[in-house]
Amino acid sequence: METLRPDNETQVVEATQWALSSQSSLEICGTASKRGLGRPMETAARLDLSRMSGIQLYEPKELVMSALAGTPLAEIEAALSEQNQHLAFEPINYSALLLGDGSATQGSIGGVFISNLTGPRRINIGSARDHILGFHAVSGRGESFKSGGRVVKNVTGFDLSKLIAGSYGTLAVMTEVTFKVIPAPEKSRTVLVLGLDNNTAMRVMSEALGSPYEVSGAAHLPERAAKESKVDYVTDANAAITAIRVEGPGPSVDFRCQALRDIFQGTGEVEELHTQNSKTLWSEIRDAALLPDKGDHQVWRLSVPPAEGAGIVRAVLDKVDGAVFFDWGGGLIWLSIKPQTDAANKIIRGTMSQGGHATLIKAADQVRSSVPVFHPQPEPLDQLSGRIKDAFDPHRILNPGRMVAGR
């Protein structure tokens, strides 16, 4: 397969025009770190945006940055960290999970937004989609367009930024993106509660999140998951771990940690992780590195109403051989299961009657071809999504079939 590496937006327009006129299709990628996400595709050529790289604008005091889509995430994070800022939504690094190599490329900024990757801080700061302010792109119609701007408060026209975030390259080729950056917290600590069962943990997390202490991470690791951590405290506990993170100015963090410890008094033994250990643990949670059975196990990511988390896991693990851990106060479930031809699709999605969705993150190509990777939608919604696709890419030349078979 041929790979096209455009240097600029004009060449992206040419590539899409070529695909249109020759009735071919394009696979869009940045640094290809997330090729394994979504349904496998067969396209005539690959459009690789890695040469369209570089930070275009960074104004720390305005809390804003723009970068070409192919800019490596590492470069962005380095520039931000020099100014004590960060991408507050903690983009997931899937390389350990998908490529089996945690040190491998973390991807491009375009890839981060186009797949709306969001880590533990989702519960109080939102997703990638909440941080994108504007973008430039080339549609599947072979036309370049832009949307949004560089300011946070903007209701001028439809918010296409939301639509492009999480579209997995099926609507348009994003060439440049502008996003919010946020001051990094002065201090970060994690309170651990040891030995809780899933139900009690959900209650404890709910209480923490319903407190005025601005919790920025709430995860529960059953013992098997806790064992996978590189943080000694967590592994050596030989118990399930419920982790609650607080961040902010020093005196405030000290106070809030103590206040949370007071709340947890009597529920279980309480520990505290400081800066480095806290950071390590939350990156493990973010990247789903705590799932046992790495190898060829299949991995699901379920987003559910937080209070339903424990019940759904019980129902699934009753029928399927697997392991889990929870993030987002119970609202996000990472599940790994023994490989099966249908990836236990019916069982898993069958438990989610109260709303939410399940995404098949990791499985062999043929499984991801036959099992819907993204949660199937009710008919009117599915049809509407199809019409949206047609509004941007009527001839289905961009990442065809990546999200839904046939489009």
Place this chain on the structure above:
Amino acid sequence: MKMPEPDADILARRSEIIRKMQDIVPGEGVISEEDELRAYECDGLTAYQQLPLIVVLPENTGQVSEILKYCHETGVKIVPRGAGTSLSGGALPLADAITLGLGKFNNILEIDYENRCVVTQPGVTNKAITDAVEIRNFYYAPDPSSRIACSIGGNVAENAGGMHCLKYGLTTNNVLGVKLVLMNGETVELGGKHLESEGYDLLGLITGSEGLLGVITEVTVRILQKPATARALLIGFPSNEAGGDCVSEIIGAGIIPGGMEMMDKLAIEAMEGFVNSGYPLDVESLLIVELDGPEVEVDYLIGRVDEIAKKSGAVSIKISQSEKERQQFWAGRMAAFPSVGRITPDYYCMDGTIPRHRLPEVLKRISELSQHYGLRVANVFHAGDGNLHPLILYDANIPGELEKTEEFGSEILKLCVEVGGVLTGEHGVGVEKRDLMSEMFDEEDLKQQQRVKCAFDPGGNLNPGKVYPTLHRCAELGRVHVHDGALRFPDIPRF
């Protein structure tokens, strides 16, 4: 402002449409008498008025669905309406359209503390949501100044903001789900009590879509625990530059205040004259900075902001010592509109956003424009996020003054775009800024947005004449133009 020509066929079908609506919405839900229609002739942008064809007030999603289906099939236009507080004419009626009022959708359906969310009908006011969860010390964060009156459905449709958005986000960051009736009568549920909606983010798209894509009949919002304490600083500066610098320095220091509002001299005078907030009258610009959180955090940050303010050249600093004093600091700002209303027969509220550091320059140019037009301007400013509300003072009874005011307003918005900002930060495009859209977007940008509209409403029956200056037919928008010669393989670096 030119609205689309009313469709004579529809006007001729009025009684048939009334009968059909009465079938769908029994009882008092159909309003057709002129004196009753008057109540709906405008929204918060009172300069524009138009009687609707009729008003229909459905009570449930099923009725909304039937109404839309009928209208879709028979080409009748619909203007959705919440509380009618839009400042951009989003809910302005059309002579040949049904105004669909959501006022009867006024119940909160569920308060779910465990999942920290509220499920509500769209006609419930913004403030009523906070009121309903206050007993457990929760609140709904986005707080537009109109919160006593505006509906949560209208907030979603406009992506409303407020004083506390810098830290807690806009409506779009606080909505978890909606039930939406499409123009063809189908009902879809987007999002829910879980945090992420998968597939295309239609929830994000709907938020701020100004009633052009569907009718919202249910909303799920997240609620937060109230911060333990809040204190505010009232800081006066000898110039707008100094005030603007201080804002930048605070944010540059990594502090995101719960609220940060700035106002200029005329605004300060108007507010202090109306509400006794203790605002200093000898300063050029005034900043209210509110810090919230645990007491230790608030005390610590107050100290830091105090230091930064001094370095930025503040000439007066007051720090609230009690909840009463904090509220007193805010009282003036909260009453910005009525305060200004007291010193002028009429005023016109603008709503552009600019990159924050361009503030001094923008204020200077606004004051030049003010001289040019001979109209005074009071500026209030959501300083933290660059959202500027110049209030132009005028007298509608003086012939030509409204037109002059509108022209002045347009110049201000063009200026916002010129310095890298946008036409509207929170009030929406509506009819008001419709014809300025091309200042910010080129033809292709606008066409792509309208293609999205076509995916929802191919007949263009939902809130027509709003937001987009030129209406293209969907068939025309759908055509793909392949450039000549594009058939050869493109001349792009290949591997």
